[in-house]
Amino acid sequence: MQTLSRLLLILLTMTPGAYTQTASSKPLDVYFIDVEGGQATLLVSPAGQAMLIDAGWPGFAGRDAGRIEAAMKQAHVSRLDYVLVTHYHTDHVGGVAALAARVPIGTFIDHGATVESSTDPGYTAYLEARKRGKNLQAKPGDRIPVAGLDVTVVASNGETIKSPLPGAGASNPLCAAYKPQPADASENARSVGVVIAFGRFRMLDLGDLTWNVEHDLACPSNLIGPIDLYLTTHHGNQQSGPPALVHALKPRVAIMNNGADKGGSPAAWHIVRESPGLEDFWQLHTATAGGRDSNAPDDFIANLDETTSNMIRMSARQDGSFTVTNTRNSKTKTYPAGGAR
Numbered sequence: 001m002q003t004l005s006r007l008l009l010i011l012l013t014m015t016p017g018a019y020t021q022t023a024s025s026k027p028l029d030v031y032f033i034d035v036e037g038g039q040a041t042l043l044v045s046p047a048g049q050a051m052l053i054d055a056g057w058p059g060f061a062g063r064d065a066g067r068i069e070a071a072m073k074q075a076h077v078s079r080l081d082y083v084l085v086t087h088y089h090t091d092h093v094g095g096v097a098a099l100a101a102r103v104p105i106g107t108f109i110d111h112g113a114t115v116e117s118s119t120d121p122g123y124t125a126y127l128e129a130r131k132r133g134k135n136l137q138a139k140p141g142d143r144i145p146v147a148g149l150d151v152t153v154v155a156s157n158g159e160t161i162k163s164p165l166p167g168a169g170a171s172n173p174l175c176a177a178y179k180p181q182p183a184d185a186s187e188n189a190r191s192v193g194v195v196i197a198f199g200r201f202r203m204l205d206l207g208d209l210t211w212n213v214e215h216d217l218a219c220p221s222n223l224i225g226p227i228d229l230y231l232t233t234h235h236g237n238q239q240s241g242p243p244a245l246v247h248a249l250k251p252r253v254a255i256m257n258n259g260a261d262k263g264g265s266p267a268a269w270h271i272v273r274e275s276p277g278l279e280d281f282w283q284l285h286t287a288t289a290g291g292r293d294s295n296a297p298d299d300f301i302a303n304l305d306e307t308t309s310n311m312i313r314m315s316a317r318q319d320g321s322f323t324v325t326n327t328r329n330s331k332t333k334t335y336p337a338g339g340a341r
Contacts, residue, residue, distance in 0.1 A: 025046075027315040028043065028044070028046060028148075028149065028201065028315070028317075029313070030044075030313070030315075030316070031071040031074070031075060031311050031313055032231070032257055032302075032311055032313070032314070033056070033067050033068055033071050033311050034285070034311060035055075035057060035067060035091070036057065036064075036259040036260075036285075037091060037261070037263055038054065038094070039053060039086065039207065039235075040052065040054055040055055040056045040071075041053040041205060041257070042071050042072065042075060043146070043196065044075045045147055048147075049082075049146050050077040050079065050080050050082075051081060051082040051083070052068065052083045052084070052099075053084045053086065053194075053205055054092040054093070054095075055092070055093065056068070056094060056095040057091050057095055058095060058098065058125070059094070062098045064095040064098075064099075065098035065099040065101075065102055068095065069099070078103065079105070080105045081107065081146065082107050082108075082109055083096060083099075083100075083105050083108050083133075084110075084138075084192060085110040085192070086191045086192045086206075086207025087111065087188060087191045087207055087208060088116065088120070088122065089122075089187050090122045091262075092207065092208070093122050096108075097125040097128065097129040100129040100130075100132050101129075105133045106134065107133055107134040107135070107136055108129075108136070109135075109137075109144065110126075110138065111137065111138055111190050112137045112157055115185065115190055116186065138156045138157075139153065140159050140160055140161040141153065141161050141162075141163075144194065148198070149196060149197065150197040150198070151194050151195070151197075152194060152195045153192060153194055154204075155191065155193035155217065158189050158190050160213060161217070161223055162223075164222070164223045164224075165195060165224055168222055168224055169225075170221060170225075171220060171222075172218055172219055172221055174218070174219075174247055175220055177243070177244070178215060178219060178243075178244040180211070180215070181212060184210040184211075184239070187208075188207075188208040188234065188239070188240075189209065189212070189213050191207030191208050191209040192207060193205065193206035193217075195227070198316050198317075199319060200319055201229075201316040201320045202225075202227045202229075203227060203228060203229040204224065204229070204231065206240075208235075208237075208240065209240060211241070214240060214242055214245045215242055218245040219244055224245075225249075227250075227251050228252050228320065229252070229322065230246070230253070232254055232256040232263075232268065232272055235256065235258045235262060235263025236256045236264045236265055236268045236287070237263050237268055238268045240268065241271055242271075243274075246272055247271075247274070251272075252279050253324060254272045254280075255282045255283070255324070256282070256284065257284050258287050259284075260287065260306050261288055264283070264285070264287020264289050265287075266290030269287070269290060269294045270294070280296075280324075282302075282326065283295065283296050283301045283302070284310075284311075285302070285303045285306070286298075299331045300326065300331065301328075304328075310328040311327045312324065312326055317337075320337040321335060321337040322334070322335050
């Protein structure tokens with residue numbers, strides 16, 4: 001098993017300018033794929049490298065693997081350079097085996113061995129699938145060498161970065177009001193979390209990281225700093241997303257990868273909505289949990305019920321500006337540069 005740092009060194013010693021000539025004016029494209037309340041987020045760098053974060057559920061006649069493959073076709077990529085498995089719950093790792101049988105995968109990234117059942121069918125299927133490529137174990141502070149992007153691991157296996165990212169590190173006054181939740185010994189607390197940076201644009205994906213571990217990213221100092229786009233942690237579940245972190249991030253836009261009946265907790269939704277500077281909240285599904293008052297306007301929701309599988313697509317530019325599109329209705333909004341910085 002290679003380390004991420006060694007793989008990065010190999011990449012950096014390759015011929016300079018391998019991607020800059022063709023990628024300098026291209027955006028970072030991100031596809032938030034509907035897997036009915038799991039996660040499947042496809043990133044395609046300006047250099048054409050692709051990284052998938054999680055792969056949705058197993059079963060359903062390969063439904064989620066098929067939706068990911070369809071997104072790849074839209075993105076004009078035929079292979080995945082990296083598949084990052086945030087943790088081993090079935091709504092995140094379940095679709096990996098079916099996907100690996102459909103498309104080439106270069107490197108599988110995870111947090112190491114499961115802390116739950118090592119005989120769980122989803123976990124054992126993943127271990128078999130990852131034999132098709134390389135395997136890297138992510139550690140806080142590692143960089144995932146996606147060409148054209150700066151992808152930094154900020155949490156993994158229950159641990160977090162100890163030093164602030166560039167531009168971060170300010171004392172966080174929100175920590176005074178923080179109240180811990182009961183300790184979480186599940187896979188959720190082991191989630192791999194990453195900050196994806198492209199020029200001045202910054203995006204955060206923490207998988208299903210839970211409340212107490214997220215606290216360590218924000219208190220006593222904000223180790224992440226402001227971001228532009230926040231993928232709501234844990235599908236908008238109230239076991240994640242403490243105000244001490246979410247409000248310190250000051251996201252311009254939040255996207256929630258919920259299902260109709262999974263995620264979208266009113267308590268979590270309102271914490272994000274009340275974040276200072278938040279301009280818009282986009283959702284993959286209307287959430288039934290809180291009724292109309294705990295949902296974004298319909299134009300910002302990709303699927304109004306469970307009969308469709310529309311995506312949300314985002315394109316970011318190096319100056320920090322980005323555009324979000326609801327593929328259900330072609331609702332598009334551009335956010336100019338200068339927000340998170």
